[in-house]
Amino acid sequence: NAGVMQNPRHLVRRRGQEARLRCSPMKGHSHVYWYRQLPEEGLKFMVYLQKENIIDESGMPKERFSAEFPKEGPSILRIQQVVRGDSAAYFCASSPRSTSYNEQFFGPGTRLTVL
Amino acid sequence: QKEVEQNSGPLSVPEGAIASLNCTYSDRGSQSFFWYRQYSGKSPELIMSIYSNGDKEDGRFTAQLNKASQYVSLLIRDSQPSDSATYLCAVANSGYALNFGKGTSLLVTP
Numbered sequence: 001n002a003g004v005m006q007n008p009r010h011l012v013r014r015r016g017q018e019a020r021l022r023c024s025p026m027k028g029h030s031h032v033y034w035y036r037q038l039p040e041e042g043l044k045f046m047v048y049l050q051k052e053n054i055i056d057e058s059g060m061p062k063e064r065f066s067a068e069f070p071k072e073g074p075s076i077l078r079i080q081q082v083v084r085g086d087s088a089a090y091f092c093a094s095s096p097r098s099t100s101y102n103e104q105f106f107g108p109g110t111r112l113t114v115l
Numbered sequence: 116q117k118e119v120e121q122n123s124g125p126l127s128v129p130e131g132a133i134a135s136l137n138c139t140y141s142d143r144g145s146q147s148f149f150w151y152r153q154y155s156g157k158s159p160e161l162i163m164s165i166y167s168n169g170d171k172e173d174g175r176f177t178a179q180l181n182k183a184s185q186y187v188s189l190l191i192r193d194s195q196p197s198d199s200a201t202y203l204c205a206v207a208n209s210g211y212a213l214n215f216g217k218g219t220s221l222l223v224t225p
Contacts, residue, residue: 033212042119043159043203045212056212091158095211101147101166104213106158 002027004094004107005074012113019079019086021110025094032075033104034060034067037089049075082114117142119206121216129224134191136219138204141185148180148187151203153218159203163189194223 005024013019025032034046045059049069057067064082069075079086091109095102118141128134136150147166151159163178165171165187171178177190187206191198201218 031211035213035215042217043205043213043215045214048211056210059212093213101164102211103149103161103164105161106151109158 004029004092004105006090006092006107006110008110009108010111010113012115013082014115015083016081019082019112021077021079021090021092021112022074023077023092023094023107024074025092026105029094029096029105031095031097031102032069033093033095034075034077035091035093035106037091037109039088043091046077079112082112084114087112087114117206117208117214119204119214119216121202121204121219123217124220125222126219127222127224128194130194130196132194132223134194134198134221134223136189136191136202136204136221137186138188138206138216139186140204140206140214142206142208142214143182143185144208145182145185145206147207148178149205149207149213150176150178150187150189151205151215152198153201153203155201162202191221194221196223196225199223 035043047067048056064080089109092107093104150163153159165178175192179188203218204216205213
């Protein structure tokens with residue numbers, strides 16, 4: 001199965017720790033998107049990446065959050081000094097192209113809990 | 116701010132009936148429209164995409180788009196209890212970021 005893969009599926013961190021979320025796109029897809037779903041909220045776009053490039057990070061908080069998609073390996077969403085408000089489901093999606101007609105396919109998500 | 120609005124529900128329909136889910140959007144420049152299904156605790160699953168006015172059918176699902184009125188709908192024929200989920204409407208304009216509604220909860224009762 002060449003679907004989008006994310007790990008870990010569940011992550012528990014204490015306030016002030018760092019969280020690293022990983023995403024491998026579907027085979028043949030080179031475009032990765034990260035979304036966040038807060039409890040009782042809709043999915044919100046965070047960042048769009050291609051290999052070695054951040055194309056759009058307009059939805060990502062300015063502080064503590066960063067993302068990368070290296071030439072080799074998965075895309076990583078990094079949250080430094082986590083706070084309780086960061087508790088959410090983080091979903092990665094991938095697509096083969098970057099036009100608005102692209103269909104994005106989601107991974108299983110990482111559920112982050114901050115204690 | 117670009118909005119995508121959905122009735123939160125729950126929408127309750129009996130098994131075998133047609134479920135009708137609606138979505139309105141504010142950005143007239145929107146070009147692509149998607150319906151995702153999300154079961155509780157799971158990730159969104161793409162059901163339908165539609166790009167031009169009219170109807171698009173895929174099995175028991177029909178997506179309808181009316182750009183002049185800025186709405187998109189999803190019809191589910193012969194609804195089954197397994198269709199019980201939250202249905203998310205997503206809209207994209209000339210870019211690539213999907214703008215999601217908060218979803219409509221559908222309950223299909225046996």
